[in-house]
Amino acid sequence: MEVIVGGGIVGLTIAWRLSRAGRAVTVVDPAPGTGATHAAAGMLAPVSEVTYTEEPLLRLGLASLGRWPSFAAELAADAGLDAPAVEAGRGVDLRTDGTLDVAFGADDLAALDELAAFMAKLGLPVERLTGRECRRLEPMLAPSVRGGLLAAGDAWVDPRRVAAALLAALERRGVPLVRARVTALLREGEGGAVRGVLLDQAPGELRADGVVLAAGAWSAELADVEVRPVKGQIIRLRSPEPLLSRCVRGTVHGAYVYLVPRGDGELVVGATQEELGFDTRVTAGGLYELLRDARELVPGVTELEVADVVAGLRPGTPDNVPYIGPSGTPGLTLATGHHRGGVLLAPLTAAILLGEEPELAALCAPSRPRAGARVEALEEMG
Numbered sequence: 001m002e003v004i005v006g007g008g009i010v011g012l013t014i015a016w017r018l019s020r021a022g023r024a025v026t027v028v029d030p031a032p033g034t035g036a037t038h039a040a041a042g043m044l045a046p047v048s049e050v051t052y053t054e055e056p057l058l059r060l061g062l063a064s065l066g067r068w069p070s071f072a073a074e075l076a077a078d079a080g081l082d083a084p085a086v087e088a089g090r091g092v093d094l095r096t097d098g099t100l101d102v103a104f105g106a107d108d109l110a111a112l113d114e115l116a117a118f119m120a121k122l123g124l125p126v127e128r129l130t131g132r133e134c135r136r137l138e139p140m141l142a143p144s145v146r147g148g149l150l151a152a153g154d155a156w157v158d159p160r161r162v163a164a165a166l167l168a169a170l171e172r173r174g175v176p177l178v179r180a181r182v183t184a185l186l187r188e189g190e191g192g193a194v195r196g197v198l199l200d201q202a203p204g205e206l207r208a209d210g211v212v213l214a215a216g217a218w219s220a221e222l223a224d225v226e227v228r229p230v231k232g233q234i235i236r237l238r239s240p241e242p243l244l245s246r247c248v249r250g251t252v253h254g255a256y257v258y259l260v261p262r263g264d265g266e267l268v269v270g271a272t273q274e275e276l277g278f279d280t281r282v283t284a285g286g287l288y289e290l291l292r293d294a295r296e297l298v299p300g301v302t303e304l305e306v307a308d309v310v311a312g313l314r315p316g317t318p319d320n321v322p323y324i325g326p327s328g329t330p331g332l333t334l335a336t337g338h339h340r341g342g343v344l345l346a347p348l349t350a351a352i353l354l355g356e357e358p359e360l361a362a363l364c365a366p367s368r369p370r371a372g373a374r375v376e377a378l379e380e381m382g
């Protein structure tokens with residue numbers, strides 16, 4: 001039996017795929033689906049979120065995006081969501097209408113043009129649009145939006161619905177879910193081989209043939225892994241009529257904001273990026289900045305009702321690439337450090353652990369050259 005530590009979208013996806021492959025698994029989490037997964041907007045946007053020096057992440061993201069449609073369909077079937085339920089918007093709300101990346105100020109437009117040139121060099125399928133063309137696609141955009149990039153292949157999903165579907169699918173498959181906190185890994189012998197986990201409540205410990213660490217921002221508390229919490233605050237607004245038909249990302253004088261429309265009429269506005277340790281307070285300043293920038297791009301947001309505000313902790317790594325694969329310690333596999341891409345990368349993460357993507361596995365192997373050192377070397381090279 002294998003223990004999966006962590007019931008976020010990554011851990012649940014791994015458990016589901018391993019179980020479907022005939023492996024005996026148990027998931028351990030005190031409150032599955034309530035961490036970063038609960039806060040996430042669910043952008044599946046490897047193209048519009050591409051960043052200089054992060055080509056490995058782009059390759060991983062594109063591969064995982066390609067897996068999402070079949071992943072969502074198989075999950076809906078396994079979770080018992082029939083076709084009419086999915087049609088009626090009770091599925092995982094996978095939307096494939098693309099992302100529009102827009103620029104507000106002259107400085108933002110200059111950065112957008114540079115990004116467009118970088119994307120063209122990478123051969124990415126994006127279309128450069130004028131401000132007017134952006135408003136033709138999204139009439140609620142402000143007249144001051146100066147231009148944009150349409151990444152028609154990007155998509156998004158509702159992570160809360162995905163987590164609920166995964167939990168339903170695991171229950172239907174009879175996969176045990178232990179609602180407890182893992183306090184330590186159970187180690188034995190020379191080299192400290194991992195043989196299970198210790199729990200904060202009964203049954204006290206779980207012995208296992210292997211442990212997969214998918215504990216997100218908390219991973220470094222259990223194993224020697226360079227993962228740190230990166231706080232993200234997010235606002236969910238309730239919109240009687242959809243304000244947007246696709247996901248809009250934008251920069252407002254260099255600050256990033258995104259607006260993600262849900263099938264149920266919600267509009268998710270996110271997200272801050274704060275290095276404050278394990279702080280999950282929702283702050284006035286965080287909300288103010290998000291709403292200030294969202295309003296510059298889509299003035300109508302200020303009319304909407306606030307449905308929810310939440311802060312989650314992304315698991316950051318030195319090079320923003322997750323650790324997926326054998327840890328180097330016998331019995332311990334890592335599936336953590338997904339930073340801003342946990343939702344996007346969940347299907348690929350499970351595929352890598354099942355040996356389906358050997359080439360991509362090398363990009364996120366925990367044994368890759370020390371991630372921080374690689375970023376420093378790239379910076380030195382200019």
Ligand code: GLY
Pocket residue numbers: 043232270271314339340341
């Ligand atoms: N993927 C978007 C975020 O982490 O804010």
